[in-house]
Amino acid sequence: MRLLRLRVNGDVVPVAAPSHWTLLEVLRYRLGLTGSKQGCDKGDCGACTVLLDKKPVLSCLTLAALAEGHEVTTIEGLTPAHLRAGGRGADPIQDAFDRCGALQCGFCQPGMMLSARALLAKNPRPTRPEIQAALAGNLCRCTGYTQILEAVELAVAESGGAAVQPADGRRGARGAS
Amino acid sequence: MLRAPKFELATPTSLGEAIALLAEAGPSGMVIAGGTDLMPNLKHELFTPSLVVSLARIPELHGIRRATDGSLVIGAMSSLESIAENALVREQAPALAQAASLIAGPQLRSMGTLGGNVLLDTRCQWYNQTYFWREALGFCLKKDGSKYHVVEGGAKCVAAASNDSAPALMTLDAELGFESAAGRRSVRIEEFWLADGIFNKRHAQGEILVELTIPKTPAGHRGAYGKLRERGSIDFPLLGVAARLDVDDQGTVSRADLVVTALAARPHRVTKAGELLVGTRPGDPQGELAAEFRARLAELARLAHKQCHPLENIPGDAAWRKAMVPVYVRRTFEAAARRAGPVHHL
Numbered sequence: 306m307r308l309l310r311l312r313v314n315g316d317v318v319p320v321a322a323p324s325h326w327t328l329l330e331v332l333r334y335r336l337g338l339t340g341s342k343q344g345c346d347k348g349d350c351g352a353c354t355v356l357l358d359k360k361p362v363l364s365c366l367t368l369a370a371l372a373e374g375h376e377v378t379t380i381e382g383l384t385p386a387h388l389r390a391g392g393r394g395a396d397p398i399q400d401a402f403d404r405c406g407a408l409q410c411g412f413c414q415p416g417m418m419l420s421a422r423a424l425l426a427k428n429p430r431p432t433r434p435e436i437q438a439a440l441a442g443n444l445c446r447c448t449g450y451t452q453i454l455e456a457v458e459l460a461v462a463e464s465g466g467a468a469v470q471p472a473d474g475r476r477g478a479r480g481a482s
Numbered sequence: 483m484l485r486a487p488k489f490e491l492a493t494p495t496s497l498g499e500a501i502a503l504l505a506e507a508g509p510s511g512m513v514i515a516g517g518t519d520l521m522p523n524l525k526h527e528l529f530t531p532s533l534v535v536s537l538a539r540i541p542e543l544h545g546i547r548r549a550t551d552g553s554l555v556i557g558a559m560s561s562l563e564s565i566a567e568n569a570l571v572r573e574q575a576p577a578l579a580q581a582a583s584l585i586a587g588p589q590l591r592s593m594g595t596l597g598g599n600v601l602l603d604t605r606c607q608w609y610n611q612t613y614f615w616r617e618a619l620g621f622c623l624k625k626d627g628s629k630y631h632v633v634e635g636g637a638k639c640v641a642a643a644s645n646d647s648a649p650a651l652m653t654l655d656a657e658l659g660f661e662s663a664a665g666r667r668s669v670r671i672e673e674f675w676l677a678d679g680i681f682n683k684r685h686a687q688g689e690i691l692v693e694l695t696i697p698k699t700p701a702g703h704r705g706a707y708g709k710l711r712e713r714g715s716i717d718f719p720l721l722g723v724a725a726r727l728d729v730d731d732q733g734t735v736s737r738a739d740l741v742v743t744a745l746a747a748r749p750h751r752v753t754k755a756g757e758l759l760v761g762t763r764p765g766d767p768q769g770e771l772a773a774e775f776r777a778r779l780a781e782l783a784r785l786a787h788k789q790c791h792p793l794e795n796i797p798g799d800a801a802w803r804k805a806m807v808p809v810y811v812r813r814t815f816e817a818a819a820r821r822a823g824p825v826h827h828l
């Protein structure tokens with residue numbers, strides 16, 4: 306057992322966990338942050354993606370103790386960070402995924418949104434192929450890729466100030482699933 | 483849920499400390515770099531170390547620099563992402579930068595290191611499985627058993643070398659610099675491999691890969707990497723092809739090299755590449771490539787096809803992988819001649 310001091314979503318959290326536990330296990334089973342999903346648990350699917358110092362990593366392959374000294378961002382931290390930065394409503398990527406209906410079962414969404422968040426932090430105006438490349442490590446078992454790409458494009462367009470309609474008017478679908 | 487078996491973790495902050503920890507632990511100690519190969523293997527109970535030593539906090543292992551003699555020195559802990567993006571690597575060692583850019587997906591490239599890639603365990607569809615799965619088949623020679631599932635009645639493990647950087651580094655004459663309690667050692671990557679799927683490298687217990695040195699490439703150096711895989715993301719190579727063409731200032735090839743991988747336990751050099759391509763003139767990189775160059779290349783592709791014998795060791799139909807050998811050899815050399823690449827089907 307080790308006592309870890311992790312920085313998760315802006316807070317310093319002391320947490321005790323065995324050395325062989327992954328960051329995903331600590332997030333889910335010690336801190337109750339179940340937004341990061343345990344899919345394949347061996348690097349194939351991207352459902353466990355979190356940001357480590359703004360870069361997307363797989364928390365199922367990251368030992369929790371090796372996350373010490375880094376800033377961990379999970380899906381639970383996106384909107385609070387957006388609000389702290391003076392924004393309103395949900396994080397624009399989460400908002401765009403919602404309005405584009407970019408989910409079916411929703412299992413891949415946290416990872417997708419964090420990969421997209423990391424992309425926009427590095428490249429605020431990505432092209433469609435750049436978005437596809439950035440999301441290549443996130444599998445959607447429901448294969449809802451088209452709306453996912455549209456959602457990232459919507460977030461990009463709106464961050465540039467343009468008010469765009471998602472393809473075939475899904476904008477009005479908010480909350481009406 | 484797939485959980486790693488129990489182990490203790492050490493996070494030394496100097497190379498000396500890491501070497502001492504590994505020397506003390508002996509065979510029960512293992513190194514973790516990015517963990518992207520080791521963690522799945524631990525979860526599959528392919529290894530059960532009692533101590534895992536992380537190299538993440540050792541400054542000597544990080545960084546990419548040009549040495550005074552012009553060679554490129556790459557710290558073993560450099561991430562695959564940094565190899566793919568680094569301007570020095572892209573200029574002096576384009577095949578390596580391209581190979582790194584096609585490894586796994588973005589998350590794994592930011593976690594995985596070049597050192598870990600060189601030292602990747604061989605892969606086989608009967609081996610990279612959970613303990614439960616392997617046990618149901620009575621295990622196999624590489625781990626826990628004595629059966630051969632790939633070659634019936636075979637005598638040798640044929641798990642495949644699957645690290646994309648290896649063939650590229652071979653065309654670049656890379657040297658691997660190790661350090662251990664026994665001191666420093668440097669080995670040409672050419673001489674590093676063994677044709678044994680159980681353990682395909684001359685890498686002793688307790689040796690830490692510190693850095694890779696790539697001798698200066700000439701001004702006319704061109705290189706490319708081609709990779710066959712089922713999906714355009716994440717997948718390991720079903721075939722990897724590294725091509726090198728050094729073109730002198732008259733436009734004539736002065737050196738050519740071809741190394742293929744993911745077919746057998748070690749990467750394979752097609753030695754005739756030099757004989758066939760040296761002395762030819764590829765022609766205008768922007769326009770049509772010269773007819774003689776294309777004819778020699780077609781001959782090389784046929785030869786490579788004859789020499790490569792993929793087995794049913796990794797996913798992907800072996801006959802398809804074999805049929806793709808000449809296609810990828812040709813396309814990868816064409817990309818090198820055009821200063822383009824990487825080559826992949828998606």
Ligand SMILES: Cc1cc2nc3c(=O)[nH]c(=O)nc-3n(C[C@H](O)[C@H](O)[C@H](O)COP(=O)(O)OP(=O)(O)OC[C@H]3O[C@@H](n4cnc5c(N)ncnc54)[C@H](O)[C@@H]3O)c2cc1C
Pocket residue numbers: 347348349512513514515516517518519520521522537558559562584585586587590593594595596597598599600601602603644645646647689690691692716717718719
């Ligand atoms: C879904 C998935 C897809 C992948 N796709 C590819 C692919 O397409 N191509 C590919 O080549 N790889 C692929 N990989 C494997 C892996 O991500 C990369 O090979 C990566 O470069 C491994 O580096 P690492 O730092 O994570 O190694 P680790 O897992 O940390 O280490 C690998 C091995 O090397 C040893 N080691 C590492 N560094 C050192 C050192 N400096 N000194 C001594 N020993 C050391 C470790 O003890 C271990 O045995 C994939 C992995 C996954 C999970």
Ligand code: SF4
Pocket residue numbers: 605606607608609622623624625629630631632633638639640641679680795
């Ligand atoms: S080639 Fe045979 S012995 Fe080697 S890992 Fe595969 S099944 Fe096991």
Ligand code: FES
Pocket residue numbers: 342343344345346347348349350351352353354363364365366
């Ligand atoms: S749960 Fe981590 S990649 Fe699938």
Ligand code: FES
Pocket residue numbers: 407408409410411412413414444445446447448449
């Ligand atoms: S919405 Fe179900 S996995 Fe993507």
